[in-house]
Ligand SMILES: [Ca+2]
């Protein structure tokens with residue numbers, strides 16, 4: 001543990017020293033961390049055993065990601081916010097009272113659909129004058145969650161698209177540090193790290209503390225994103241301005257959320273996954289029995305969908321591979337953070 005912590009600190013210092021220094025974010029440690037509500041609409045994993053990341057989806061956003069195993073949530077969530085630069089500011093999901101299941105921002109609609117014959121989920125969110133189509137999948141060879149993002153301005157005018165990320169490495173969101181080397185969103189503690197990268201790259205990135213003036217969601221209300229590093233341990237939340245505007249020719253982006261035991265490993269996972277791109281395995285490469293297993297699962301009726309969609313998606317993920325090839329999946333479940341209030 002001490003060796004891992006030392007490596008983590010050394011890697012972070014090296015990266016921080018090489019990056020442009022940012023002003024320390026005010027407000028540490030921020031609001032007490034709690035996990036997201038249990039209203040899951042999707043559960044994603046990869047075929048095979050090389051990827052050590054599992055993700056969940058709420059109606060309009062990504063929620064917990066588990067790394068390096070199913071008993072360890074390491075990322076609380078990621079959603080997008082949109083601004084027209086003229087007073088409109090909308091995010092996808094209302095955060096974050098875990099006692100309520102009220103996921104969407106006023107004026108926003110969203111749905112999650114599994115992509116037939118694959119482990120992808122397509123999540124379409126529409127707000128005032130914009131639409132986001134996100135296709136989520138786990139990199140089968142790395143601890144990375146990938147999203148293919150299509151952002152459309154329905155007014156034809158340029159808009160600003162922001163990423164709002166909430167790292168919580170090591171199943172504890174109260175002891176983290178947030179930095180932005182090369183405008184990546186890096187969060188870490190003494191046991192694990194996450195790195196959010198994009199292609200095209202983020203144009204601006206900041207880290208702050210939840211519920212304070214450096215929280216990017218609060219920060220954006222004046223129309224500008226600050227430029228902080230959250231260097232004191234706390235409940236870190238992060239924000240980034242993407243490089244797409246929603247106009248024709250500026251609508252697509254790939255997002256990678258990489259994980260590792262330290263900053264360098266998480267950053268490597270994210271950047272290498274971005275370089276590889278979103279390439280789900282072809283059907284012929286799947287284990288025998290996969291297609292039969294997925295076809296046997298039916299979606300719940302609409303009236304029961306909210307209550308049962310999580311269970312349906314989860315069982316879809318668990319049915320393959322069999323226990324002998326993925327013992328972790330067979331013996332553990334992510335329910336630790338889904339019980340009761342969602343608090344740790
Ligand atoms: Ca932590």
Ligand SMILES: [Ca+2]
Nearest residue numbers: 167173235236
């Ligand atoms: Ca956090």
